[in-house]
Amino acid sequence: MLSAIILTKNEEADLPKCLESLTWCDDVHVLDSGSTDKTVAIAEAFDAQAHIHPFESFGKQRNYALDNLPIKYEWVIFLDADEVVTPSFKEALFNAISHAPQEVAGFYCCWKMILDGVWLKRCDNFPKWQFRVLRKDRARFTDFGHGQKEGDVDGKIAYIKEPYLHYGFSKGWSQWIDRHNRYSSQEAVARIQDQPPFKHIFSGNQSARNPALKSWLSRIPGWPFLRFFHAYVLKFGFLEGKPGFIYCTNMAYYEFLIQIKMREILQKRFEKISK
Structure with missing residues (x-):
């Protein structure tokens, strides 16, 4: 009823937990991009089909999987090796695809970000929606920043509101x-070159709104501090203890890196034009 695809590179530490959460699935594919550890051997030990393809970007790798892997079923779920399907998410997933009308081409899904055993519900601005479940031949992916989002979609995208687990640390x-x-570095380029229209900030579709917010907010002086203040104070992230503080601090640092790299790119462009 459902095929699962996991993108990997040197994921021997995380992959077993991910595959253990998929033992109910009889069509699991691991698309590896050149691991030097035991990732491929672990995939085979779990009876997953292992494939190898050089990595260019997340969007291209997902599209390669859709085009070239021997996918058994109409419905496909994409997971990362540090993600885990819970029984509740599995139930919601099967309920969603079993009752999906034909016009639904896929589903947005969300995660619970876990750090030191704590769900960072407030710090991570839950829910964050990602396009992860789709009907084969009805949707594509496109790159955005360091990640990907839905590209061409033949139909509607619905929501699965029950989250899976994400162990990003x-x-x-x-x-x-x-x-x-x-x-x-990738985000800096994307937020300059692929800046969405300002009106997208007010879109009801999070997939359109979030890229616009990231791109425009990155231009505000002091944005990394505002990112910390919003998540840790205004969203009550401080209630999530030390993990919450560590997470918010590092996400602010990440935004700081993006901002200074954007500044560097724009300065180089200005210098080139001035010559």
Whole structure:
């Protein structure tokens, strides 16, 4: 009834937990982009089908999976290796696809961000919607910043409101900081080159509103501090204890990296034009 696709690279620490949450699925695909650890062996040990394809971007990798993997079912769910399907999410997922009218091409899903065993509901501005479930041949992905969003969609996108779990810090803060330093470079370029119209800030569709908010707010002096203040104080993130403070501080730092890299890009453009 449902096929699952997991994108991986060196995910031997997280992949087992993800695959254990999918033992009910008889069509699991792991699309690896050149792991040097035991990721592929772990996938095979769980009877998942392992495939290898060089990574270009998240959007392109997901589209490659849709176009080239031997997907068994009409419905497909995309997961990351640090994400876990709960029994409640599984039930909501099957209920959604079982009763979806033909005009529904896919679903937005949301996660519970977990840090040190604490659900960062307030700090992470729950719910954050991502396009993760779709009918095969009815939707595509497109790149945005360091990640992806829905591209061409033949039909409507509905919502699955029951969240799955996301362990985004499972590899430690050193790895998170290294990864987000790379991501900030991609985000800086995207927020300048792909700036949505200002009116999208008022869109009722979060997938349209959030990219616009990120792009326009990044231009406000002091935005990293405002990002911290909004999540930690105004959204009551301080109620989530030390994990909440650590998370909000690092997300503010991430926005600071994006902002200074945007400034650097714009300065170089100005210098080039002035010559």
